[in-house]
């Protein structure tokens with residue numbers, strides 16, 4: 001599906017974008033257009049702090065990876081900066097995005113950070129690699145999770161040659177989707193995991209999405225599937241508009257994107273890091289990032305609050321879209337998995353029923369808790385509830401195991417690559433309700449789009465093994481083709497989004 005209908009792109013933006021960049025370097029205040037409040041609180045940031053606190057308590061450092069596409073008049077520039085020396089993409093030492101007062105190295109140099117590695121390369125696509133560290137005192141969500149004592153933070157900055165902006169964006173997108181965990185040896189004693197293994201992954205540079213014609217090929221680098229929660233930022237002109245289709249996902253917590261034509265400032269990067277170390281929630285991180293951004297740009301905090309967005313937002317304001325509301329695990333009272341998941345890539349959809357009578361008057365959360373308890377029992381031995389999604393007769397959709405984790409079965413087919421959807425009820429005896437079918441149609445539409453699978457892969461459990469699951473009255477919908485026809489129609493006319501809802505708490 002096209003993701004970019006109606007968005008402005010091309011030289012006009014890029015031109016203004018460059019001008020803002022060069023003004024910012026000389027310290028001239030900007031008059032930015034003021035848009036409406038860019039706040040889209042989607043999911044709780046608590047999952048991110050759970051992962052981070054767990055690592056810190058094991059003595060691991062907080063790792064931030066910043067992909068910097070060095071500014072380059074010759075290969076990226078539509079309009080040249082007034083001072084051509086600051087936009088030569090092979091020269092990090094005087095580059096706007098690396099060495100200026102608002103560049104990553106330039107700003108870190110003025111702060112109490114210690115540089116522990118600095119490796120220029122004359123030939124690689126990455127012209128300069130720098131690693132800096134300092135210790136922070138834990139606060140807020142981290143302190144609440146039992147992190148005590150000062151802990152180390154490492155910033156791994158990768159400065160890509162100007163001509164390699166494509167590579168910078170691809171590596172960023174891969175890391176954002178959990179691919180490319182990489183190891184760097186600092187001093188022969190300390191190794192740290194960065195890239196896809198980092199806690200926070202960010203991009204600084206020109207908004208390359210504005211230049212590419214083939215957005216789909218860029219998006220194809222976001223297929224990595226991970227269960228690790230990450231903080232993500234992208235500092236580039238109008239990244240709020242351009243980056244989201246590539247970076248919004250279940251395990252990513254968007255900490256900052258630019259809503260305007262603004263300089264991708266390292267002040268913002270350090271503001272984000274300080275706020276995360278202090279265990280702040282989304283609002284607190286937004287505030288701290290805006291405060292730092294404002295200082296760097298000599299602007300008011302109020303203006304910069306509007307220039308930065310965070311959280312998830314519906315992706316297609318400019319096209320027809322609908323959404324599937326999903327009740328998150330915590331909300332229905334799920335227990336954690338008992339052992340780790342096995343990752344897979346979804347390529348088909350398989351429908352089940354529970355095979356136990358369930359009506360719209362019954363309590364779904366209680367039923368799900370019992371189902372999970374049974375699945376995790378010694379008798380069955382699954383690590384979690386078997387399915388990825390569960391639908392009740394009221395049309396409620398409930399989050400099961402993460403969809404990038406292979407499901408479970410007691411029968412003899414291999415569920416690797418299958419998205420498992422289970423409808424509550426016994427459809428050899430009951431008939432699926434209208435709301436349940438409607439929810440199933442929307443959820444299947446989302447899956448077909450999200451995993452780029454064929455509608456024909458929607459099948460019933462019984463198509464893969466013995467037994468009657470998902471019950472003859474539900475199976476009929478698949479067999480007669482009515483479900484597939486409806487999904488095909490919906491998928492071709494609009495974009496379906498998945499909203500996993502949780503009570504806001506950290």
Ligand SMILES: [Zn+2]
Pocket residue numbers: 351352353461469470
């Ligand atoms: Zn089944």
